[in-house]
Amino acid sequence: MAFIKKQTSQVINEDERKTPRDFNGLCVELNHEDSKVRRWAVRDLAEQLNASSVLVTRLEHEDDASVRTAILNALAKLGDTIAMNGLVACLRSEEAALRNEAIEILKELPYEVEPIIDGLLTDADSDVRIFAVNILESLRHQHVEQWLIGVIEKDPHVNVCSTALDLLSEVGSELAIPAIEKLKARFPDEPYVCFSADLALKRIEEGSR
Amino acid sequence: MSSIIISENDFLKFKEYFYRKTGMLFEDSKRYFVDKRLIERIEATESDNFRSYFNTLRFEASGDELQQLVNAMTVNETYFFREEYQFKCLVNSMLDEITHKKKDNSPIRIWSVPSASGEEPYSIAIYLLEHWSGIDKWDVEIMSSDIDTKIVAQAKRGHYSPRSVMNLSKPILDKYFIPQGGGYQICEDLRQAVEFSRVNIMEPADVRTFRNIDVIFCRNLLIYFDDTSRRQAAEMFFDSMKAGGFICLGHSESMSRISSLFRVRKFPEAIVYQKPLEAL
Structure with missing residues (x-):
């Protein structure tokens, strides 16, 4: 047989981490031309509490997807204000992949998202407000329904309201009924809103029987 | 009622x-x-x-x-040759591509995680011996890990119930197993072919020595992780693999839903995920 056993004391010849892993050294490697070196720097910086700022700065011009993913995951792990601001900034990116990755990560951070979600849901940019509703889609937080009700009560943009309404048809309770009725009245000429509102009301009523 | x-x-x-x-x-x-x-x-x-x-x-x-x-x-059950189409894919497609691109004679490294009671890594070994002609030319290193030390010990022992081996033909059973105590004991050669270890894949120190892996089998494990842990696991696998290496997940799992680090590869036998050869 040509099976061989792994040597547990094997030297790892191709480990990209060749330099000391101190903060300053890692910051230098964060700008290395080799994406593998940058990626390892990010992975090791994720263990350092004060790393958010340098990671956010790197994220702004990082073009390698594997390094970018590592930075986003590191920011999620660090979860401080700077890291959260860095993730939120991705929502304004023109790049759909980066936006989507940030949304997926923010969905998993209920405690960190709570203090910033009101700001996102009232952002001047309606696209950002839609992304904020997208974050609520899987956010494990007891206030999700309340936040969604707030959106359909107040948001002036039909697409933002429609996105929230779609989600309310899944998570809404009797509490959402008055706001859904009012939304229909607010957008009487929008067939999709009326259709979604009726569907949400039907589902809520069926669920409460 | x-x-x-x-x-x-x-x-x-x-x-x-x-x-x-x-x-x-x-x-x-x-x-x-x-x-x-x-x-x-x-x-x-x-x-x-x-x-x-x-x-x-x-x-x-x-x-x-x-x-x-x-x-x-989920049905937490394992047995020899479970989801066999991926082993077919290994011997018919993945290994040919890997060996074709290899620039040296270093061993092909396969990591099966979690090992559970060993059915998967031993299935890989049997499949290579039975269905891959390259086994005469290439050295292969099969590693298998689990977080549970008891199950690792069980895997090392290699004793199985009739139910575990239900998918194996009689010739295979006769060749690689010895009937023992109402069950089947895997032969010593195969026991020696797999290196078992206790590893928590979420612990960087545990996985640091797993590098340059050509093929990872990680089936029906990530389904038990939350989204954050799944992404961390995907990052860990990415770092442990060679560029161009493959990862096989369970039939209900999709790496595309977890991470954008890997490319989808559609082979005739199975869909698997590949670490890109070039920077992303």
Whole structure:
């Protein structure tokens, strides 16, 4: 047989981490031309509490997807204000992949998202407000329904309201009924809103029987 | 007899949500299976009805109940040659591509995680011996790890019930196993072919020595992780693999839903995921 056993004391010849892993050294490697070196720097910086700022700065011009993913995951792990601001900034990116990755990560951070979600849901940019509703889609937080009700009560943009309404048809309770009725009245000429509102009301009523 | 009823609407709601969270899609034909387990969890959590249970499921910050439900909805069973199409893919497609691109004679490294009681790594070894001519030319290193030391010890022992070997033909059984104590003992050569170890894949120190892996089998494990842990695991696998290496997940799992680090590869036998050769 040509099976061989792994040597547990094997030297790892191709480990990209060749330099000391101190903060300053890692910051230098964060700008290395080799994406593998940058990626390892990010992975090791994720263990350092004060790393958010340098990671956010790197994220702004990082073009390698594997390094970018590592930075986003590191920011999620660090979860401080700077890291959260860095993730939120991705929502304004023109790049759909980066936006989507940030949304997926923010969905998993209920405690960190709570203090910033009101700001996102009232952002001047309606696209950002839609992304904020997208974050609520899987956010494990007891206030999700309340936040969604707030959106359909107040948001002036039909697409933002429609996105929230779609989600309310899944998570809404009797509490959402008055706001859904009012939304229909607010957008009487929008067939999709009326259709979604009726569907949400039907589902809520069926669920409460 | 429970008084809790799962309505059609409840089922649809649950089905959509569960698919989004786990990638597991239940057809209407599975309705009885799903209802039964949902009702069990509704009762176990002392929820009043489906709606209150669904709220717990969706909004509980810890995600514990979702995990309980995933456990209830998945069948935790392993046996030799389970999901055999991936082993076929290994010997017919993946290994040829790997050896074709190899620039030296270094061993091909295969990592099976979790090892469970060893059926998967031993299946890989048997499959290579039986169906891959390259085994005469190439050295192969099969590593297998699990977080549970007891199960690792069991895997090293290599003793199996008749149920575990139900998919194996008599010639294979005769060749690689010895009937023993109402079960089957795997032969010493195969026991020596696999290096078992205790590893927590979420612990960087544990996985640091796993590098330059050509093929990873990680089937039906990530389904038990939350989204954050799945992404961390994907990062760890990415770092442990050679560029161009492959990772095989369970049939209900999709790396595309977890991470954008890997490329989807469609082979005739199976869909697997590949670490790109070039920077992303």
